[in-house]
Amino acid sequence: MSEKIPVGISACLLGANVRFDGGHKRLTFAADQLTPWVQFEPICPEMAIGLPVPRPALRLVKQDNGEITLRYSDKRQGDLTIAMCEFSQQRVAQLSHLCGYIVCAKSPSCGMERVRVYEPDENNNRKAGRGIYTDILMKAMPWLPVEEDGRLQDPHIRENFVERIYALHELNQLRQQGLTRGALMAYHSRYKLLLLAHSQPDYRELGRFVAAMHQWSTLDDFFVEYRQRLMDLLSHQATRRNHTNVLMHVQGYFRPHLNPRQRHELTMLIERYRQGTQPLLAPVTLLKHYMAEFPDDYLSGQRYFDPWPEALRLRYGH
Known part of the structure; x- marks a missing residue:
């Protein structure tokens, strides 16, 4: 097994300045230790749907009908759910060759677990969600090893x-x-x-x-x-x-x-x-x-x- 292993990763974890605040969350274990053996395929779903850097932070919001939506945290108008779902489904359909995925914790697009889900029009929230992109990824490829940057410590x-x-x-x-x-x-x-x-x-x-x-x-x-x-x-x-x-x-x-x-x-x-x-x-x-x-x-x-x-x-x- 000499060839590099294809692994997906949230782009911010490789040091790309793609986060909402213009920063990154570089994960040393991935960027330095795994790189000699792994061919990373970085993706930032939020930039992929056309959002700029910097940008308002996003959040998951649970609607009265139980649907989870992706919205701006500063209450500005705009529902990004459809755009994120469509991109995620199209991108994930191209990832069957991957052997693993490292996602960014707490992200409303990439978080794997315990992502905050807010109530409409208020700041009450529960750590009970999963980022929309990662949710679609894990449902489409349930065999794929997926981990968050924080858990990999x-x-x-x-x-x-x-x-x-x-x-x-x-x-x-x-x-x-x-x-x-x-x-x-x-x-x-x-x-x-x-x-x-x-x-x-x-x-x-x-x-x-x-x-x-x-x-x-x-x-x-x-x-x-x-x-x-x-x-x-x-x-x-x-x-x-x-x-x-x-x-x-x-x-x-x-x-x-x-x-x-x-x-x-x-x-x-x-x-x-x-x-x-x-x-x-x-x-x-x-x-x-x-x-x-x-x-x-x-x-x-x-x-x-x-x-x-x-x-x-x-x-x-x-």
């Missing part, structure tokens, strides 16, 4: 997002190369340990689904359903407990090859990770050392050990 959410965009990128490449049952089976096999770290019950259920691949009339129909189920599973954050179970499972492959001191060292390192005194990187690094010393075809192909470029340093702190 959390190392666990950051790791999960990057893991998902890499998994989806590899899956999309299979489709581009021409789907075969063998290729899909091999892909699923490569992700088994990673899926186990997210949810053992969901992993088993997905395994049964894959085993019934032959029952589907077309591989493309199967792909669409598999993609959704896979991304739903990966959207649940991996847990320390599940990671520990995976590490202990892998440890079993090496027991015949290790002397008592090595077995004890590995066991204690996994236990210290379980207790939270060592980062995941510590036992994974030792296991990768043993994988090099005692090669195993199944383990060497597992994405669990290298789900993203090491330079992103995502497993260093937890």
Whole structure:
């Protein structure tokens, strides 16, 4: 997976001065750390519908009939809802190639969650909305990994997002190369340990689904359903407990090859990770050392050990 991964992003998060006040919300993680591996496609929906910079701030307003509309926050006349919806639908229809999207939090056009929704003609509001553009995006592409800039400050959410965009990128490449049952089976096999770290019950259920691949009339129909189920599973954050179970499972492959001191060292390192005194990187690094010393075809192909470029340093702190 050497080519860059296509990811959409709110233009202000790359440092473009497109916000209502003429500023930006540059996200260092995206602009600096992800850029070597990701091909960002920046979009500012508000500028795309013809609004200038600077401009009056916008807000979501709930009408008496329950409809959510996009209006100016300074109460000036103008309903931008139709323009934003039409642009969003047209633009989103061109984005099926994307493997992820990073949106600007709190924005009435781009916010993913807890966007303020105001009552008509007053300032009463609830943090209960989603930006119009992002809402249309997520409904049209429910499998797509989408995150907000603020949430990506959390190392666990950051790791999960990057893991998902890499998994989806590899899956999309299979489709581009021409789907075969063998290729899909091999892909699923490569992700088994990673899926186990997210949810053992969901992993088993997905395994049964894959085993019934032959029952589907077309591989493309199967792909669409598999993609959704896979991304739903990966959207649940991996847990320390599940990671520990995976590490202990892998440890079993090496027991015949290790002397008592090595077995004890590995066991204690996994236990210290379980207790939270060592980062995941510590036992994974030792296991990768043993994988090099005692090669195993199944383990060497597992994405669990290298789900993203090491330079992103995502497993260093937890």
